[in-house]
Amino acid sequence: MMSLSKILLLALVIGAVWFGWRWINRVQEIGRARSAARRQDGGRDAAAGGPPRNSGAYAPTLEAEDMEKCPECGAYVAPRSAVSCGRPACPYGR
Known part of the structure; x- marks a missing residue:
């Protein structure tokens, strides 16, 4: 049998879903x-942080950086942000 508490609970559940x-x-x-x-x-x-749409100003984006092939391991890395591959002769050993 449906009691008042069950009907209220059902209404609350339906309202929450809605x-x-x-x-x-x-x-x-x-x-x-x-x-x-x-x-x-x-x-x-x-x-x-970009300029407003019709401002006419140019907002420079991140510049692309050419990748270089590591002579030791053969992986392509960005020279400015490269880290060592772990091999002893790695030129990017920092």
């Missing part, structure tokens, strides 16, 4: 809107 579902959909919509804004903005986000 509001949880609405919250998840809202978070996903915000994420989609931010992704679309980033695509239109060229990947720069004013909230993350």
Whole structure:
């Protein structure tokens, strides 16, 4: 038999699921809107420190660094941030 406490508990569970579902959909919509804004903005986000969209300023991005092949182990590494591969003749032994 259904008692009042069971009916209230069922209503609370249904309400929690309903509001949880609405919250998840809202978070996903915000994420989609931010992704679309980033695509239109060229990947720069004013909230993350980039220039505003129509400022005309150029924000330099990280520069690419050429990889070099380690003569000892053959792995390709970025020379400025390379660490030793552990071999005794490694030129990147720091």
